[in-house]
Amino acid sequence: MEADDRVVPSSPVMVPIRSLxxxxxxxILRHLVALKPHDRYLRFGYAASDxxxxxxVDGLSFERDELFGIYNRRLDLIAMAHLAFxxxxxxxxxxxxxxxxxxxxxxxxxxxxxxxRAVVAARNEGVGMLFIHALSENAAMLKIARNAGATxxxxxFESEAHLRxxxxxxxxxxxxxxxxxxxxxxxxxxxxxxxxxxWLNTLQEIRSGVRSARDQSSP
Numbered sequence: 001m002e003a004d005d006r007v008v009p010s011s012p013v014m015v016p017i018r019s020l021x022x023x024x025x026x027x028i029l030r031h032l033v034a035l036k037p038h039d040r041y042l043r044f045g046y047a048a049s050d051x052x053x054x055x056x057v058d059g060l061s062f063e064r065d066e067l068f069g070i071y072n073r074r075l076d077l078i079a080m081a082h083l084a085f086x087x088x089x090x091x092x093x094x095x096x097x098x099x100x101x102x103x104x105x106x107x108x109x110x111x112x113x114x115x116x117r118a119v120v121a122a123r124n125e126g127v128g129m130l131f132i133h134a135l136s137e138n139a140a141m142l143k144i145a146r147n148a149g150a151t152x153x154x155x156x157f158e159s160e161a162h163l164r165x166x167x168x169x170x171x172x173x174x175x176x177x178x179x180x181x182x183x184x185x186x187x188x189x190x191x192x193x194x195x196x197x198x199w200l201n202t203l204q205e206i207r208s209g210v211r212s213a214r215d216q217s218s219p
Contacts, residue, residue: 016186017179020080028067029057031077035100042138045158066121068161070110073190075208078105081114083121095127097158099141112144119148120176122166133160 008207030052040048079101086094134141136159147160152161
């Protein structure tokens with residue numbers, strides 16, 4: 001497939017996808033350790049233990065790589081993607097994509113939306129080839145790759161997908177800025193809403209305590 005601006009189709013519904021920073025490492029860990037054994041197997045290619053996942057999260061390079069996440073209204077991280085750039089100059093221009101979605105949040109296309117977001121970031125960083133290494137039984141991940149036009153090669157229990165990306169354009173750079181801004185505003189609104197409901201619950205508890213004390217003091 002020729003690399004052009006149609007590599008990834010535009011999403012019909014805009015999903016707020018936020019760039020993750022170092023301070024969100026604990027949330028990333030909570031998301032990943034909450035995955036069931038089979039989901040861990042599909043995500044990492046082996047039955048990762050809590051200890052192995054912790055080492056993976058501790059080793060994340062937020063300076064070199066890009067990590068993206070989707071938060072729900074309670075600010076729980078329900079889906080995340082890791083766009084890992086090649087650490088050596090020999091493979092400069094290549095990156096690998098990995099994704100995980102919480103069980104209760106599946107069926108909403110979050111994996112595909114995260115892939116689209118990663119493609120935009122990869123293009124703008126000069127990546128010409130995006131790789132996806134997945135188990136052959138990981139049908140959802142391979143479907144995302146095929147729908148984007150990736151070439152998928154199967155070798156027994158494992159499959160390798162690679163997608164040629166077009167170069168960065170003014171539109172791709174503006175798109176990334178707009179997507180990040182949209183996600184940041186969405187996150188701030190959710191955070192304020194959570195603070196408000198927390199304050200309201202505290203106020204209700206205080207009122208309930210005052211009412212209870214008044215009732216007990218009544219003759």
